[in-house]
Amino acid sequence: MSKIPGINHLDAVRALEKAGFRVIRQGKHIVMNNGERMLTIPRHNPIKAFTMGGIVKDAGLSVDQFKALL
Numbered sequence: 001m002s003k004i005p006g007i008n009h010l011d012a013v014r015a016l017e018k019a020g021f022r023v024i025r026q027g028k029h030i031v032m033n034n035g036e037r038m039l040t041i042p043r044h045n046p047i048k049a050f051t052m053g054g055i056v057k058d059a060g061l062s063v064d065q066f067k068a069l070l
Contacts, residue, residue: 004053004063006046007070012055013041015069019061034059 013023013030021032021039030041039058042051056066 004049004056004066006048007052008045009041009043009047011070012047012052015066016041016059018069019059019065021059 009030013032016032016039017023019034021034021037024031024033024038026043028043030043032039032041037059039055041047041055047055053063056063059066061069
């Protein structure tokens with residue numbers, strides 16, 4: 001399994017939208033939902049690799065699946 005580099009929060013949101021998530025609300029964090037899972041994405045750049053890895057795991061995706069969506 002490869003690692004996720006630190007990425008822009010807008011790129012992360014776009015990739016998760018392709019995976020079926022939609023934005024529920026925005027503030028200092030962006031909250032997304034796909035009907036089953038809820039994700040919270042911090043609104044700062046870049047999102048650190050460790051944090052992004054946790055978000056991807058919570059989304060039920062593998063690192064490679066997420067990279068394909070970017």
